[in-house]
Amino acid sequence: MKIQPECVPCLLKRVIFESELHEHDGSRKVEVIKKACVLIGQLYNPSACSAAVATKVHKIVYDLLDDSDPYLELKQTSNEVAQSLIPLVCGIIDSTDDRVKAATMCAIIGNVLDFGIAGGSEDPKSLTDNFQRLYTEGLGWDDYHLVQPLLKSSKNVVLFTDNCGEIVFDAVLCDELKRAYPSCHLTVVVRGEPIISDATMVDAKEAGVDKYADIVLTTGCFAIGVDFTRLPPRVSDALDAADLIICKGMANYESFSETVYVPIVYLLRSKCTAIARSMQVPLDASIIKLYT
DSSP states (O other), X not given: OBOOTTXXXXXXXXXXXXXXXXXXXXXTHHHHHHHHHHHHXXXXXXXXXXXXXXXXXXXXXXXXXXXXXXXXXXXXXXXHHHHHTHHHHHHHHHTSSOHHHXXXXXXHHGGGOOOSSTTSOSOTTHHXXXXXXXXXXXXXXXXXXXXXXXXXXXXXXXXXXXXXXXXXXXXXHHHHHXXXXXXXXXXXXXXXXXXXXXXXXXXXXXXXXXXXXXXXEEOOSSOXXXXXXXXXXXXXXXXXXXXXXXXXSHHHHHHHTTSOOOSEEEEEEOXXXXXXXXXXXXXXXXXXXXXX
């Protein structure tokens, strides 16, 4: 996705948020904001990918803060909250006729665990109060009926994860996918380094993703979404062999929508106007959208 005008204040809001996460007294906030503003001004170009711009901005902020993971505490809390909801999630799945669809919807709800942006969460614990409501709300865009035949015929599926907390529900989805389609080889890809609230290999293993996926790989670097110029060969090979790519979250959409990979299905909460407009889906809704 190309960077949109509203991406600028959104990115700056996240910069301010993570500088405050690092230092509650805000002693470095002025320097961080000033340098981030300069860089955003230099990088802003309607032809630029929004994820690529955000990656460069977050990199300078992390360097200025001298903090490799300012979201660490939020990520840990998100994982704990999600784990506490597993009995509810399992109950929902057990009560439905289509376990994969129910698990998919639960995994999408986890995408609200995004911080420092409009449409995200103020506190991971709020998911406890809102989960059932969001599930009952249903889908704002539902291409599941198109995805299901692809899952049935696929020999190789690649799933790109997004946030912490959400990764716990992704593990449940992986379990249901392997139960329903045991002959399908499932590759899961997480972030290569800590960046915002996204899940890394540590989070994937703690959530148990490695128990269900055939292999868990990483994007190999510090990047919002996926930096295809630095993608490890094993991930590139998995993408080339994929019969279906599953992408969780907005950052993966921002990255993959700049490529020609198909078929690809996006599972996310449409938390911002730029994403909703680009995907042509309702704002603030659970989305399953397939591109072929």
